[in-house]
Structures are given as C-alpha cells and as structure tokens.
Amino acid sequence: MSSGDKLVLVTGGAGYIGSVLVEQLLDGGWSVRTIDKLMFGGDALSSYLSRPGFEFVEGDICNADDLRLALEGADAVVHLAAIVGDPACKKYPELAVKTNKNGSELLCEMAVQAGVNRFIFASTCSNYGAMLQPDGYVDETSPLSPVSLYAELKVNFEKHLLQPNRDDFATVCLRFATAHGLSPRPRFDLTVNEFTRDLVLGKELEIYGEQFWRPYCHTTDLARAAVLALEADATKVAGKAFNVGDTAENYQKKTLVELILERLPQMREKVRYVERSEDPRNYRVNFDRINSELRFKAKKTVADGISEYILAIQSGQIKNPEDRRYTNL
C-alpha cells in the first residue's frame, strides 16, 4: 500500500509513539486521521493541526459512533490506543479490558465494514513473559507466556486479529520493544527515560532486577516500522507478527544505568541496587524477522535516547519533566 491519496486512521495518535508516527506519515504523503480521547492532553498534536491532510477526532474507540466518524473513508488503520503498560492495566483493570479487548474488537469489526484494507496492531514483546532459557533469545515462534493483564490482553487481541486474515483485510501485529526516546508526548514511566530524568534531576535511583534483560527501541524507529508494515506488499506482512527492535539493543538494567552514568558521572553515588522480586519479566528478543523480511534496522540506540533526554531536560526543552501528563499512572 503506498501513501498516494490514501487515508490512514491512527488510534491513540496523541500518545508517546502515536504523535511520532503521525508526523512520519504526514511527511511520507499520507492523509492522517487520528482518534484519541486525550487521556494525557492533546498538546502532542498541536503542531499537526494546521498541516494539510491531518484530521483529528476527539473520541473513544469503545464508542461505535466515534468510530464510524473516524473510519469513514479510511484505507488503513494503525491501532495504538490502549491502556498502556503493566502498572496502568493493574491499576485500572476494568478500563483496560474495556479498551484493550472490547474497544479493539469493535474497531476491528467496524474497520472491516468500513472497507479498510490493512490493520496494524501495536502489540508488545512483553507477550513473551519470562524466558525459559535465561541465556537464550525469544523470537516470533517462541511460546507467548504473558505474566500481566496488559500482555494477556495484547496476546488475546493478536489471536483475534490474525485468525480471520483475509485477502482484502491484511492484518499485522507489531510486537514493540520497550520504547525510549523523545516524542511530542514524553513518557517518564518507561525505564530508560525515567532513570535518565531522575539522574539528571539529581534524585536517588533505586534499581531492582538489575540483571533482567529487556529489548529497547527508539520511538522514531518504532514509528518507522509501522510505516514499513503499512507500505509493504500485503503478501509480505498479512497475518504475521513481527518483533520490532534490534537484537543488539537488548539490555540488562545495570547496563542502562552505566550508559547514563557515562554521561552523568557525578551522579554515581545516587544509584542503589536493591533486592525485589516484583517484576518477573525477563526476556531477550531476536529481531531477525523484521530485519530480513522488511529490511528494518533500528537507526538509534539507547545511548542516543539517553543523550536526547539529558539535553532536552538540561536545556529546558522539557520544562517540567515530573509533570503528571508525562506518566501513564
């Protein structure tokens, strides 16, 4: 599918990844409509409002009337709107089920009725849960063992979406690594960004599970993968799941902290490692499929994301990094 005169609906376009994606799509010649209920405000979209080809629907993906309006004339959907993250889903379980399951299923059903040809879903590498072999890697063929409501809902919607795959409705699941990096809507409840902010502000940093592995990917790379999945030949992507990230960008938390301290060495005494067994997620992910099949390679590293945030906070570009709008909790 190519941009041409095509209209893509981005759900959750005012969010951390969505607001980066909207810009890339507009730059690439797509007409973009986004539906968002603005849980964290709409500032992230303000610079797009005057751009030709951009439309905004303030609405809820759980509401059929809002969806009808949002889907009218759409050729494709990139579905990002959700209650995002394990802590938020644990705190608001009913809203998480309503949004991530019921809202997503309604969107999918109405997208088919509206004649949408491609449906891309933002899933997560959290679907893999804890690794069976601590020294190994998981890939798209590995079993999914979600250990949180958030991941369980993602796994369920993946199944819902990939099963009825049809020639005229190509569905794709993108299992995003944990995001880092700048966005018009910064998020400081994500590991790299949170650790960087806290050390820039000179706060004490308590780290647990420092040996656990997780994959990370920059917002601009995640968004670029969504554009690739949108523009790829349907035969390459339909009915498939792709991990999105880079195999070289799996890190243990301790290494992340060292990368930050290389840039802020005076903060070393602020870091303390503690024993806690709260977060059972431990996974190292292989990203060969997206690399070989869609020629995707991450352009930015975690070190780039750290440097960006240090500069953005120290220069005052992000004025109040502790603003509640910048966290999903």
Ligand SMILES: NC(=O)c1ccc[n+]([C@@H]2O[C@H](COP(=O)([O-])OP(=O)(O)OC[C@H]3O[C@@H](n4cnc5c(N)ncnc54)[C@H](O)[C@@H]3O)[C@@H](O)[C@H]2O)c1
């Ligand atoms: N950020 C990550 O590290 C990460 C990793 C893996 C997967 N993902 C997935 O990527 C997607 C985007 O994540 P993000 O970090 O940008 O999250 P975000 O919380 O910043 O953005 C989500 C957006 O969805 C909107 N929204 C929520 N419920 C809605 C509803 N019912 N109707 C309309 N809009 C609604 C919110 O207002 C918000 O703007 C999510 O689906 C998330 O699960 C994110």
